[in-house]
Amino acid sequence: MARIAFVTGATSGIGWATAVELAKNGYHIIATGRRTERLEELKQEITNMPVYTLAFDVRDKDAVQQAVNSLPEEWQQIEVLINNAGNAHGLAPFQEGSLEDWDAMMDINVKGLLYVSHAVLPLMQKQKKGHIINIGSIAGKEVYPNGNVYCASKHAVDAISKAMRIDLVQEGIKVSEVNPGLVETEFSEVRFKGDTARAASVYKGYQALQAQDIAELISFIVTRPAHVNLAEVLVLPTAQASSTVVIKE
Numbered sequence: 001m002a003r004i005a006f007v008t009g010a011t012s013g014i015g016w017a018t019a020v021e022l023a024k025n026g027y028h029i030i031a032t033g034r035r036t037e038r039l040e041e042l043k044q045e046i047t048n049m050p051v052y053t054l055a056f057d058v059r060d061k062d063a064v065q066q067a068v069n070s071l072p073e074e075w076q077q078i079e080v081l082i083n084n085a086g087n088a089h090g091l092a093p094f095q096e097g098s099l100e101d102w103d104a105m106m107d108i109n110v111k112g113l114l115y116v117s118h119a120v121l122p123l124m125q126k127q128k129k130g131h132i133i134n135i136g137s138i139a140g141k142e143v144y145p146n147g148n149v150y151c152a153s154k155h156a157v158d159a160i161s162k163a164m165r166i167d168l169v170q171e172g173i174k175v176s177e178v179n180p181g182l183v184e185t186e187f188s189e190v191r192f193k194g195d196t197a198r199a200a201s202v203y204k205g206y207q208a209l210q211a212q213d214i215a216e217l218i219s220f221i222v223t224r225p226a227h228v229n230l231a232e233v234l235v236l237p238t239a240q241a242s243s244t245v246v247i248k249e
């Protein structure tokens with residue numbers, strides 16, 4: 001029977017690399033995100049396994065449910081859910097924070113993850129098995145200057161992951177949390193609202209993690225034997241020791 005992985009935020013960065021890597025490991029891929037042209041490009045790139053695309057905004061709970069309901073029968077037995085869609089919006093002191101940015105981070109990183117999980121879970125419950133991987137962050141373990149609401153959103157992902165693991169263990173569903181440090185993706189371009197020079201400076205002077213590093217880690221986690229759950233992993237570039245300690249040339 002086909003092994004199916006549902007990946008949110010598959011249009012770039014960690015999600016894209018994870019979709020490609022899981023396909024290499026024999027998974028049929030449900031790739032999701034808002035940018036339909038990117039979803040088409042991903043479909044072209046993954047030639048070894050079937051890919052089904054769903055375009056929706058994770059903030060829209062009705063759209064999330066409709067997208068999952070629209071899956072053809074042969075795509076409904078989802079074994080792996082990668083809750084990856086998310087971003088930071090802004091990097092400002094709390095007292096200068098933008099309500100729009102705060103809404104975006106809480107709505108996407110926290111509520112979006114809840115909506116997708118809520119929609120996909122019944123499909124796993126029917127099978128009495130499944131594996132949910134939530135992409136948290138070092139920002140869910142520490143708070144750093146100006147990180148305030150992004151850190152809060154990732155602390156929420158940390159709490160939700162622990163809570164899911166406790167409640168879903170009786171359903172035979174594994175829950176894992178992957179918490180990366182600095183990964184060079186479109187993340188900083190989004191955080192700095194298209195300021196590419198500022199975004200590039202985040203990754204200068206040291207070797208940042210690449211999306212592929214996280215994809216390989218996720219692939220390792222989902223391919224462990226049935227009795228093994230890698231519950232939580234913190235993965236950092238070698239030059240990074242904490243949110244605020246990064247050794248740059």
Ligand code: NDP
Binds near residue numbers: 009035108136138184
């Ligand atoms: P990218 O910006 O490259 O990718 C973000 C992905 O999230 C895109 O595919 C985007 O798709 C999707 N997304 C964003 N908003 C929405 C939305 N409203 N609805 C649906 N999809 C959405 O960043 P990364 O790959 O780095 O980020 C992936 C995850 O990793 C995030 O949760 C991030 O917080 C986390 N992370 C990143 C780190 C880093 O340093 N890069 C470190 C630690 C954690 P689209 O725009 O097409 O909708």
Ligand code: 8X3
Binds near residue numbers: 138147
């Ligand atoms: C992304 C890493 O350090 O920008 O979660 O918060 S960081």
